[in-house]
Amino acid sequence: MWERIVEEAPRFFGYYNLIFLLKAMGVTFALSAGGCVVGLVLGFGVAVVRRADGAWLAPLRWLLTLLVEAFRRIPFLVTLMLVFFGFQVLNLDLSIFSVALVSVCLIATAFIAEIVRSGLDSVHHNQWDTAMAMNFSYLQTLRYVIVPQAWKVILPPVFSFFILFIKDTALASQIGVVELTYAGKVLNNRGFSAALVFGSILLLYFILSYPLARFGAWLEQRLAATRD
Amino acid sequence: MNYTLQFGQVTGYLPYLAAGAWLSLQIAFLAFCGGMVLGLLGAMGRSFGGVWLDRLIRAYVVFFTNTPQLVQIYFIFFALPDVGILLSPYQAVLLGMTLNAGAYLTEIQRAGFLSVHRNEMEAAETLGMNLWQRVRYVVLPHIMRVLFPPLSNQYILMTLGTSMAAIFGVEELTGRAFNVNAETFRSIEVFSLTAGLYIVVTLIATLILGLVGRYWFRARMRLV
Amino acid sequence: MPQLVIEGLSASYGPIPVLEDVGLSLERGEVVSLIGPSGSGKSTLLRVLIGLLPPKAGTVWLDGERLDYRHGASLRRLRERMAIVFQQYNLFQNMTALQNVTIAPIKVQKRPRTEVEAEARALLAKVGLSDKLNAYPDQLSGGQQQRVAIARALALRPEILLLDEVTSALDPELVNEVLDSIRLLAAEGMTLFIVSHEMGFVREVSTRVAFMADGRVVELGEPAAIFDRPREVRTRDFIGKILRH
Numbered sequence A: 001m002w003e004r005i006v007e008e009a010p011r012f013f014g015y016y017n018l019i020f021l022l023k024a025m026g027v028t029f030a031l032s033a034g035g036c037v038v039g040l041v042l043g044f045g046v047a048v049v050r051r052a053d054g055a056w057l058a059p060l061r062w063l064l065t066l067l068v069e070a071f072r073r074i075p076f077l078v079t080l081m082l083v084f085f086g087f088q089v090l091n092l093d094l095s096i097f098s099v100a101l102v103s104v105c106l107i108a109t110a111f112i113a114e115i116v117r118s119g120l121d122s123v124h125h126n127q128w129d130t131a132m133a134m135n136f137s138y139l140q141t142l143r144y145v146i147v148p149q150a151w152k153v154i155l156p157p158v159f160s161f162f163i164l165f166i167k168d169t170a171l172a173s174q175i176g177v178v179e180l181t182y183a184g185k186v187l188n189n190r191g192f193s194a195a196l197v198f199g200s201i202l203l204l205y206f207i208l209s210y211p212l213a214r215f216g217a218w219l220e221q222r223l224a225a226t227r228d
Numbered sequence B: 001m002n003y004t005l006q007f008g009q010v011t012g013y014l015p016y017l018a019a020g021a022w023l024s025l026q027i028a029f030l031a032f033c034g035g036m037v038l039g040l041l042g043a044m045g046r047s048f049g050g051v052w053l054d055r056l057i058r059a060y061v062v063f064f065t066n067t068p069q070l071v072q073i074y075f076i077f078f079a080l081p082d083v084g085i086l087l088s089p090y091q092a093v094l095l096g097m098t099l100n101a102g103a104y105l106t107e108i109q110r111a112g113f114l115s116v117h118r119n120e121m122e123a124a125e126t127l128g129m130n131l132w133q134r135v136r137y138v139v140l141p142h143i144m145r146v147l148f149p150p151l152s153n154q155y156i157l158m159t160l161g162t163s164m165a166a167i168f169g170v171e172e173l174t175g176r177a178f179n180v181n182a183e184t185f186r187s188i189e190v191f192s193l194t195a196g197l198y199i200v201v202t203l204i205a206t207l208i209l210g211l212v213g214r215y216w217f218r219a220r221m222r223l224v
Numbered sequence C: 001m002p003q004l005v006i007e008g009l010s011a012s013y014g015p016i017p018v019l020e021d022v023g024l025s026l027e028r029g030e031v032v033s034l035i036g037p038s039g040s041g042k043s044t045l046l047r048v049l050i051g052l053l054p055p056k057a058g059t060v061w062l063d064g065e066r067l068d069y070r071h072g073a074s075l076r077r078l079r080e081r082m083a084i085v086f087q088q089y090n091l092f093q094n095m096t097a098l099q100n101v102t103i104a105p106i107k108v109q110k111r112p113r114t115e116v117e118a119e120a121r122a123l124l125a126k127v128g129l130s131d132k133l134n135a136y137p138d139q140l141s142g143g144q145q146q147r148v149a150i151a152r153a154l155a156l157r158p159e160i161l162l163l164d165e166v167t168s169a170l171d172p173e174l175v176n177e178v179l180d181s182i183r184l185l186a187a188e189g190m191t192l193f194i195v196s197h198e199m200g201f202v203r204e205v206s207t208r209v210a211f212m213a214d215g216r217v218v219e220l221g222e223p224a225a226i227f228d229r230p231r232e233v234r235t236r237d238f239i240g241k242i243l244r245h
Helices: A002-012 A015-051 A055-071 A076-089 A096-121 A125-133 A138-175 A180-189 A194-226 B014-048 B051-065 B069-083 B089-114 B118-126 B131-168 B173-184 B187-216 C042-049 C072-081 C097-107 C113-126 C142-155 C172-187 C199-205 C223-228 C233-243
Strands: C004-013 C016-026 C031-035 C057-062 C082-085 C160-164 C191-195 C208-213 C216-221
Touching: A002 A194, A015 A055, A015 A096, A015 A138, A015 A180, A015 A194, A055 A096, A055 B187, A076 A096, A076 A138, A076 B131, A076 B173, A076 B187, A096 A138, A125 A138, A138 A180, A138 A194, A138 B069, A138 C097, A180 A194, A180 B069, A194 B051, A194 B069, B014 B051, B014 B089, B014 B131, B014 B173, B014 B187, B051 B089, B069 B089, B069 B131, B089 B131, B118 B131, B131 B173, B131 B187, B173 B187, C004 C042, C016 C042, C016 C216, C031 C042, C031 C199, C042 C082, C042 C160, C042 C191, C072 C082, C082 C142, C097 C113, C097 C142, C113 C142, C142 C172, C172 C191, C172 C199, C199 C223, C208 C223, C208 C233, C216 C223, C216 C233, C223 C233
Parallel strands: C031 C191, C031 C208, C082 C160, C160 C191
Antiparallel strands: C004 C016, C004 C057, C208 C216
């Protein structure tokens, strides 16, 4: 096996292949980062709505709770299939990249909504009481008092999920998105040895993910220290 | 929308799919057990071994937690034959999931070891307990209480993780969903039903594990 | 006409009743103190008045206007005229002392920033904290935080100030600085509704004292009457116990 790898390596790491792999890494990163950012915004919105009072919001709160609890319990591959065929049913002629992106956004929203919820809960109830006694509205309390205190608890777990999404996007290869895993399959089909191909793909994922993991851990330490 | 939902065609496959869900649970369970053994060795190695053993295990953990399980299984299934190790799809999935789980479970169990306070051990010692008694009456119950929630959670995640076995043709729940889809072409209905089954299965598993954890190990468990 | 009238007020936490048929009135400029054992409902009464716990029965009138604790608009209006200071100070942890004092007048009462800031500085100077304007709560002692909390409540320009056991969470040596601030407010003629365990202080600063037990007002009268000549058995019991210290 090693002889074959050594023999193929120069061809494998040729200019065009490297460009191809780099582009694929870009797609992987774009899917995860895009999904994470959208998930943060929407997940935050979901958490805020779920926490709000008001009978008129009840049906919406119920629906959001249902969706959040559901998408946290469905494997990503199944979510991809649902979005893929869902687009077909709705006659939406969008690219497979969009399918993958929407899928990541869906699960990101679901998971981050939970993180935000627990982050908001971590702020002492007294802060809510005091703001209410001073006539702050629900949104004002969130904006001026709660979120400035809660974001430090929310950000580190969101970062861990970012890394999780990088790994999840590997499944998008199944619907034909040209991300890193798909690139590997292409190169393997072109004749390169599986060990060389998938070994390198694993390495590339590692290079993408590990520095982010270290940064996330550092961030968590920093933020925990500056909290109360 | 010129597509009419016809769940009727698909509900007949429910028993078939449910059997697939049962297989998913089994695969996750086997990989979990294998992962626990690896995890125990890894945690002990990191906690009690030398510096180099610690670094080696840490490399294993860091590698498997920062790369996708799917690609790990691809490597096992497609690359190992080059060195003469031919595995069936089922075996490759199981091995991949076991190695992957071992990495996470090493860290979970290591955290458990670290959580045993010296004070508890000292108190037990002053009460006259020998090492075996200390382990049995103080350390083990404490560790089980601390570890049961993250271990349960890991098992639930692994059950969802078995879904990618479908890509290799294994006929667990997602694999069977693909089969039914190929037969009936009722894609949305099939995958909605599949999603529903995953939700139901994880809810039941969470509930059962939650009850066991609460009443047997006195652990702080969520029931939903 | 009394400034605040409470009649037949009852409230409960879920199934447990905590206030039963409470009746009381405050004249403008009065200082009324509530004393009594733990769980007697003193703090709960203040929480109900400021709208943090909805009453089950009874009515409250503020300057002759009947308050409705179920409607947002009415709650907002009453909180423009009554302010509360809590036992745990409850300063906003993410803001400096000055910001804590200015945030509500600017964002909620919509007053101009320059005017609010000037007033905030004056209030913080009044409670003796001009050198701590830019300090965060975790840089202040308990007594200092409580004084910021008082300044914060005063910045809302309330007509009535509710003080809920404001010295109970403080180390003994820090209590007096807070009591001094309250004495100042009383001397200036602000209407104060105080819940406190500091009997000496209560006696000195109050116009009237109410003894509460089991969610009811058991006895109400001038300080000398309550402390020296309590009429009810339970009042006598309580006074006897605290005087033995």
